[in-house]
Amino acid sequence: MNILNYMADFLGDGAHWTGYDGIPTRVGEHIGYTLMALGIAAAVGLPVGLLTGHTGRGGNALALIATVGRALPSFGLMVLMFLLLGLGMAPVLIPLVVLAIPPILVTTYEAMRSVDPAPVDAARGMGMGEPEVLFRVELPVALPLILSGLRSAAIQIVSTATIAAYVSFGGLGRYIVDGLYQRDYEKVVGGATLVAAMALATLALFWAVTRLTVSRGVRGAGTG
């Protein structure tokens, strides 16, 4: 029950809820990093994944990009970027984006490829143009899988943004890294709790988005 005591002490202390190092500030920073990185990664990964998936070409190139992206250690990359570029948003955002693109890209491609070809052909037969086929037939059917790719990207970003604290950044990792240096275990556990809570909140958010956006006809058969 030791851990639970630490959690309660940290979260119960009113001083932790205000000011520069307060929980709301740190949560805000963490959400900021996550949204920015996810936004950039989705802006790159979604269109490319949708198009390659729609045309069915470039699958091997995507697999190669994903393998390379996964092999790069995000923590090391963050330290390296910090060393090369100094303090700034770029050293944090670059590794986070590199981390998030492969799951978005590959899952989107796979999602588009796994759409049943029969309705796609039927749509063409009804006279739909390619953009219509893509957005009105393939995308709604592929949506659950695409969202699951975005979900794993988001969760990876939340978890890796924690490590950004090591190279002097804000966010919830601050508590863990500072706590470890100050041998303040209460702070460390408090930070870990908040990070885990945020990851679970991300999971819940995506679950809700999936419920709201996936058409009822697809939901029964789709993967969640």
Next chain:
Amino acid sequence: MSGLFDMPSYLEYSYFGLVGLHLREALIPVLAGLLVALPLAQLCVRVRWLYPPVLWVTTILYAIPSLAFFVVLIDYTGLSETTVMIPLAVYSLVVLVPAIVDGVRAVPQETLAAATAMGFGPVRRYLQVQLPIAAPAIIAGLRVACVSSISLVSVGMLIGNQGALGNMLDAGLKYDQPRLVWLSVGGTAVLATAVDAVLIGLRLLLTPWMPRGARTPAVKEATG
């Protein structure tokens, strides 16, 4: 400090010593994860209603950031290698269970019926028919588990220098030696790529009946 691979003495290992340590810290957890995942997946295949709750639990475990996971374990296992290896084993387990379940479930019913008709008992059928046919899916899972495990070991640096190659990041940053950071990032990436290549080779060896260029099934992505 003349040679490229010379290490400062406070790292306590030579470069290749760190590479060995890194491999051990990354791969033992994957092996442990596989050993638990195989029976657990088989249970999920046999007892159908068990799979959705298992999937839920694994998704939630997977969302817990590595640093938070390490930190909470410090209270039980201290600043040690074990603290780094337990979360990595859990992440591997989480990637492998769905990969194995989907792989084993995808074995055609006719194939199973044929095996039964030939007099195979359940154990022999599992070992000689289901597992080999599921091998590409299992190895796809192992690839993701190994690569993300190798990348995550570095984060262990933050808890009492337990990050093998990741320890060089701290040394490089503190004493302003970019060479060490480059060596860490490059070494980790090469290690991940090499292990990935070995696993691809293993798949080709284990599944001689598959066409060479065949794509492996997509697997859930890994957390950071």
